[in-house]
Amino acid sequence: MEHPFKRPQPGKWASAVFSVLMHAVLVAALFWGMQWQHRAPEPVSVALVRAEPAAPTPRAAPEPQPEPEPVKEAPKPAPVVEKAPEPKPAPKPDIALKQPEKKPEPPKPEKKPDPKPEPKPEKKPEPKPEKKPEPKPEPKPQMTDMERLLNREQQRVREANDHARAAQESAALNARLDAEASLASRGRAEADWIARISQKVRSNLILPPGVAGNPKLVFRIQLLPTGEVLGEPRLVSNTGNAALEEAVRRAILKSSPLPKPEKNEVFQRDLNFTFFPTQNQ
């Protein structure tokens, strides 16, 4: 009787081939189907056609101007020298860095020193932000080259602000904003909008203790047309009070569907939101 094991075994090669195929399919599925790579989400770059950002800055600038005057003169020279490089990045990115959305760099380095100034006497953080635009002309005599440069820069900015509206209109970038009247009404509508946002944010704000003076915070907020806040609001100007900044940031997020402007053309996706947390309206 023959032994059954001597019989030819069918499917030897077919099984081997199937097995190889099976593994090839698996490896391919793992390799292509599962891309274990973290890719940072591409920022949506928006080319701004309007030369709009100039409008909010001049309005923000004049407001703090009356305040710094009564501030004592003594601590001035020191913070001015310290903070000299600060004002520059603040007004500049507003205009220069609008198109590429590479904003995160300026606020970051500023945030690190934040915790340090906090424990310091409260005098400092208070005059710092307020003085930014103004106090330069007073300590002129003992100015360094840097300060002089800065001064000139700021003067130019102020002059530019003065002429900004007329200049930008004529610049043909903004064909539909050619009339002075429409611009004024537009500015009013925008101011109204900002004021309403401020009101809502203020209602959600829990002020941390030890906020003195009238600090000014400028946040860059990305907005959906519905008024919802997209992502995290980013701090543009530094007050040195991290707790306050954090509180305001949370308040902005909390009041997320921000009020919409009455006129739709005033709406900005990238809103530079200037906020005075201690001011009561």
Added chain:
Amino acid sequence: MIHSGDMSILSLIAQASLVVKFVMAILAGVSFMSWYWIFRKGFAIRAARSETTEFEQQFWSGSDLVQLYRNVSQNRDDAGPLARIFESGFREFSKLHGQKTFESSDIINGARRAMRATYQREIDDLEAHLAFLASVGSVSPYVGLFGTVWGIMNAFRGLGDVGTATLAHVAPGIAEALVATAIGLFAAIPAVVAYNRYIHEVDRLSIRFESFIEEFSNILQRQVR
């Protein structure tokens, strides 16, 4: 440890430590072998089942047993297990039948013994290598787990050198290590499924064979009288 942002499956395998790589290689080989046997036993068992069905139809269609025996013994290899059982039993029966010295019960018992021997052999043939699938199914998860534990040990040891431990430091090492478990599971799951299924199929075939042996013995007994 280098933590690159790129974590494709290939770089995960390439960055693993030597022990983990070794474990992965073993598991890949085991997985290959287990799939090979899954396919091969699958073909063999399916062929056996269809041949059995075919032979049962032939047998119960009332054809001449001698003619059937001739057909089967001519191509014994392709006839299927049940045909071979029939063939061995009928051969033994026809050898003993002509001799007057044997009692009828002896003839039947002899034919039964011959069929039982062939039956054992056929079942053994069908069940061959299923034990391999069973052990792959039970052992390879542990082997993969060993690779994973080893890889995670390494990842945590590397973590000790870094001052501030963040998830970013541990995660790639753990991901590397977990690939070993993944391969182990990939080898184990099909092996277990195939093992259970094939054992069940072989059981059903063996029941068919046994009942055929009983029925055929009855037919032979009727012929002896």
